[in-house]
Amino acid sequence: xxxxxxxxxxxxxxxxxxxxAGESTHLDTCAHCRAEFDAFRQVAGLGADTxxxxxxxxxxxxxxxGIVAEIRAAEALPTLPAPRAxxxxxxxxxxxxxxxxxxxxxxxxxxxxxxxxxxxxxxxxATTAAAAAVLGVVGTLVVLDATEPAPRPPAQRVVLxxxxxxxxxxxxxxxxxxxxxxxxxxxxxxxVNLPDVPGYYEVWLxxxxxxxxxSVGVLGDAADELLPLPPNVDLxxxxxxxxxxxxxxxxxxxxxxxxxxxxxxx
Amino acid sequence: MDGLxxxxxxxxxxxxREAYDRYGRAVLHLAASTLANRSDAEDVTQTTFVAxxxxxxxxxxxxxxxxxxLLGIGRRKVIDxxxxxxxxxxxxxxxxxxxxxxxxxxxxxxxxxRLVVADELARLPDDxxxxxxxxxxxxxTHQQIATVTGVPLGTVKSHIRRGMASLKRRWEVDxxxxxPRPAGFPxxx
Numbered sequence: 001x002x003x004x005x006x007x008x009x010x011x012x013x014x015x016x017x018x019x020x021a022g023e024s025t026h027l028d029t030c031a032h033c034r035a036e037f038d039a040f041r042q043v044a045g046l047g048a049d050t051x052x053x054x055x056x057x058x059x060x061x062x063x064x065x066g067i068v069a070e071i072r073a074a075e076a077l078p079t080l081p082a083p084r085a086x087x088x089x090x091x092x093x094x095x096x097x098x099x100x101x102x103x104x105x106x107x108x109x110x111x112x113x114x115x116x117x118x119x120x121x122x123x124x125x126a127t128t129a130a131a132a133a134v135l136g137v138v139g140t141l142v143v144l145d146a147t148e149p150a151p152r153p154p155a156q157r158v159v160l161x162x163x164x165x166x167x168x169x170x171x172x173x174x175x176x177x178x179x180x181x182x183x184x185x186x187x188x189x190x191x192v193n194l195p196d197v198p199g200y201y202e203v204w205l206x207x208x209x210x211x212x213x214x215s216v217g218v219l220g221d222a223a224d225e226l227l228p229l230p231p232n233v234d235l236x237x238x239x240x241x242x243x244x245x246x247x248x249x250x251x252x253x254x255x256x257x258x259x260x261x262x263x264x265x266x
Numbered sequence: 267m268d269g270l271x272x273x274x275x276x277x278x279x280x281x282x283r284e285a286y287d288r289y290g291r292a293v294l295h296l297a298a299s300t301l302a303n304r305s306d307a308e309d310v311t312q313t314t315f316v317a318x319x320x321x322x323x324x325x326x327x328x329x330x331x332x333x334x335x336l337l338g339i340g341r342r343k344v345i346d347x348x349x350x351x352x353x354x355x356x357x358x359x360x361x362x363x364x365x366x367x368x369x370x371x372x373x374x375x376x377x378x379x380r381l382v383v384a385d386e387l388a389r390l391p392d393d394x395x396x397x398x399x400x401x402x403x404x405x406x407t408h409q410q411i412a413t414v415t416g417v418p419l420g421t422v423k424s425h426i427r428r429g430m431a432s433l434k435r436r437w438e439v440d441x442x443x444x445x446p447r448p449a450g451f452p453x454x455x
Contacts, residue, residue: 007423010430014401016408043383043434048402050384056291059311063294064286066312071282071319164312166305173304 004033013040062176066164069178073162073265158183163241163262171195171259179241179262181229187216189225191243194259199247203227204254205238208263212238213254219243239264271332275325282319289333290315292381293340300344300374302351310347314340333385334440337378341442344374375442386436387429394429397422 004012004026011017019027027034165177177191189203201219206212217227243260270288273281293314297307318325318339325335387395400411408426412419 006431007427010427011408011423014426014430039434039438040430043430043437044402046380046383046437047387047398047433049380050387051403053292053295053381053384054388056295059290059294059308063290063308063312064283066309067282067286067315067319070312070316074316074320166308168305 003030004037006036009033009037010040013037014044060174060176062164062166062178065178069162069164070265159266161235161264161266163264165189165191165241165243165260165262168242168258168261175260177243177260177262179264181235181264181266185229185231185233187227187229187241189219189227189241189243190223191219191225191260192223194243195245197245197259199245199249201259202244202246202254204242204244205229205233205235206240206242207237208240209237213242214238215252215254235264271325271327274332275322275327277322282315285318285332285336286315289336292333292385293336296337296340296374296377296381297344299372299377301347306347306351310340310343314343317343330440331385331436334382337381337440338442341374341378348374378442379437382440382442383433383437386433390429390432393417394425394432397425398429398433401426 004023008023012019012023027037160181160183162178162180165179167173167175172193172195175191175193175195177189177194179190180188182188187203191201194201203216203219203225204213205216214230216229217225219225241260241262241264242254242258244255245257245259246255270281270284274285290311294307294311297310297314298304301307301310314336318336321339325332330338387398390398396415397411397417400406400414401408406414408422409419411417411426412422415422417425
């Protein structure tokens with residue numbers, strides 16, 4: 001018997017018609033037709049399972065923000081092609097400014113022009129609400145900075161490191177945020193959808209290797225908070241930003257109830 | 267299509283955002299349906315796009331579609347994550363002697379295959395797609411489809427035939443589990 005007609009295989013695989021005796025025998029003995037038949041059957045099965053895939057939900061916004069942040073961080077690595085020749089517009093970054101610790105932090109300062117360039121390119125090219133939200137954060141930074149009693153005029157800050165903050169443990173997954181370390185040793189936190197707690201929120205830096213930690217400060221009710229960091233903190237070691245729910249219990253240790261966490265990169 | 271794959275490969279940042287807008291949902295679905303932890307799934311989605319962007323020059327449009335390539339990266343990240351959590355589970359079990367069975371979600375390969383077929387289905391000409399959806403989702407016979415749509419039976423059959431051939435071709439190119447080919451068959455991979 002010659003190979004089964006291609007169309008016939010499709011209809012058999014879809015269950016549209018029954019194989020007659022000759023066709024059954026052929027399918028049992030002909031590897032070629034059997035493979036084609038099995039493939040069509042599998043495709044038909046997969047096709048029937050696609051109905052639920054037509055209206056998949058969008059990923060939450062922080063996923064995109066995390067992608068942008070990680071790509072910027074990765075592209076700032078010194079091993080990648082040289083940054084574009086664009087002068088830094090920031091006023092303050094200087095060579096003696098201590099960096100977060102080691103080459104990574106120093107690279108962040110050196111490569112600032114590139115990073116700023118990136119931001120503005122994203123700004124020009126992005127047309128979506130998501131990108132607008134990212135830019136909104138930049139706007140916030142400048143505003144916050146202006147409220148600081150700094151002796152010098154408010155400058156656009158250089159971000160040494162940043163971390164997307166995600167819901168941790170049993171925290172509702174829509175809670176999220178972002179942490180950034182500026183070159184003036186300030187930790188900027190932007191949080192959204194934190195669950196209500198009976199006490200207050202506290203911000204910690206954790207060394208994930210040793211699980212040693214220290215408190216950076218308390219988070220108020222506002223979505224944004226700017227907290228000073230100790231001058232000599234090693235952000236490469238204490239790389240995890242943690243927001244915890246604390247109660248007024250006179251216990252200064254971490255409650256163990258983490259709401260958000262993220263790892264600083266940059 | 268509209269050159270998205272080429273622009274992506276060339277490093278056009280707008281193409282990254284477009285690719286994310288189009289396929290971020292599929293990658294997240296792959297991760298969320300195979301990993302127990304929602305934040306792990308989001309993290310895998312994020313690292314998939316970051317890894318794809320950083321490795322964009324290795325993407326070869328001749329070997330498959332952009333979404334197939336992205337899902338392939340996502341699939342590897344999911345498998346890495348599953349292995350890591352299996353290790354953790356073993357450690358915990360050793361300590362506690364509590365053999366808690368690991369969650370067995372759907373197989374990542376099957377999820378990838380489904381997403382690839384869904385993507386191709388969405389790209390088919392409207393007539394072919396409509397006929398196949400009636401056959402797949404509503405389980406209608408070709409005769410019933412002809413009655414429901416008012417399209418002649420012969421035309422229904424030819425739409426379905428061509429649509430099925432496209433789905434199969436695409437699945438063989440981009441799917442994670444190309445069908446079991448008997449050993450010795452000349453077309454075996």
